[in-house]
Amino acid sequence: MYTTLEKEAVAAASAPKISSPPRPRSALARKLFPYLLVGPAVAYLLVITLYPGLFAMYQSLFVVRFVNWSWAGLDNYAHILRDREFWAALGNTAIIGGISLTLQTLIAMTVAFFCYRDPFVRGWRIVFLMPMLFMPSAVAFIWKLAFNDGRVISDLLMSVGLVSNNVDWLSSVWLARLTLIVADVWQWTPFLFIIFVGALQGQDEEIEEAARLDGASWSSIFWNISLPMMRPIIVVAVTLRGIDITTMFTNVYIMTQGTPGGATETMSYFIYRQGFRMFNFGYASAASVLMLFITVVVAQTIVRRAFKSGKS
Structure with missing residues (x-):
């Protein structure tokens, strides 16, 4: 038999415990909490x-030769603006x-137009993305082998009778540029393709069905309905891809080295040559700052005009 004290102790132990309500956070803590969550990511991106x-902006104000820094002010910028090689690379x-x-x-856009409503092609879209999954250096070596070292393209052209002799792709300005263009188009067209396909599939099918009931053809629907609705997406995607093209370096470094006569030297390769071959790091930094400024101004102008004309 339990005594009275023991019964009271057992009852107290078995009774549910009522926890105290959490103390409400202050208004300042509630405001700072989202910033604390994204703070590490923002700090990492800033670094x-x-x-x-x-x-780079600070270094561009000096003449830098390894550990020797001497103040130059804006002389690097003034010299770049008179540099013919800089303007040629630009x-x-x-x-x-x-x-x-x-x-x-x-x-x-053409491939997306023919694929976005096809259920068979929709299941094989990963095939279209394969070139974009390769490393840029691997793609450059593949096309260098095809155009120059392995003469694959020349042999194909000779087999169909378009040329009679082996083509030296680096002997002509436009042929050398063509090799870079083909390699870049082959690898990065899927980037725009997947964006355009997503934009087309995201449109309301009822609008297309209504246009088809009115007798409109697929091409008419695309030009008069789909394309205008896609305009903001097209502008943003093309602008992003254009910004990325301005940093083209790997293909130039592996395939052409800027030849013939600097006709394929892009801005990225010009900056690399000034900094890591001529060891003029301050001059290279000034060129990179100018390139950044030009890219931002051009991209901002294109986007602003596109969206402004779209509202009018």
Whole structure:
């Protein structure tokens, strides 16, 4: 038999414990909590992006020869603006990048138009993305082998009778540029393709069905309905791809080395040559800062005009 004290102790132990309600957080803590969650990611991005940019701007104000730094002020920028090689590299970047980007956009949009409603092709879209999954250096070596070292393209052209002799792709300005354009188009067209396909599949099917009931053809629906609705996505995707093209380096370094006569030297290769072959790091930093400024201004202008004209 339990005594009275023992019964009271057992009853107290078996009784459910009522926990005290959590103390409410202050208004300041509630405001700071989201920033604390994203803080580490933001700090990491700032370290790997902002710091190198600021360091390049600082270094561009000096004549840097390894550990020897001497103040130059804006002399590097003034010298670059008079440098014919800089303007030639900028022109090569615009020509090669512009042609490559135009071809990528046209091919990606054409393939997306024929694929986005096809249930069979929809299941095999990963095949279209395969080139983009290769390392850029591997793609450059493959196309270097095809054009130059292995003469694969020349043998194919001779077999169909288009040429009679082996083609030296690096002997001509436009042939050398063509090799870079083909390699870039082959690898990065899938990037635009997957964006365009997603944009087309995300559109309302009822609008297309209504247009078809009115007698509109697929091409008419695409040009008059789908394409205008895709305009913001096209502008953003093409702008992102254009920014990436301005940094074309791997293909140039492996396939052409800027030949013939600097006709394929892009801005990235120009900066590399100034910094890591001529060891003029301050000059290379000034060129990279100018390239960053030009890229931002051009991209911002294109996006602003595109969206402004879309609202009018």
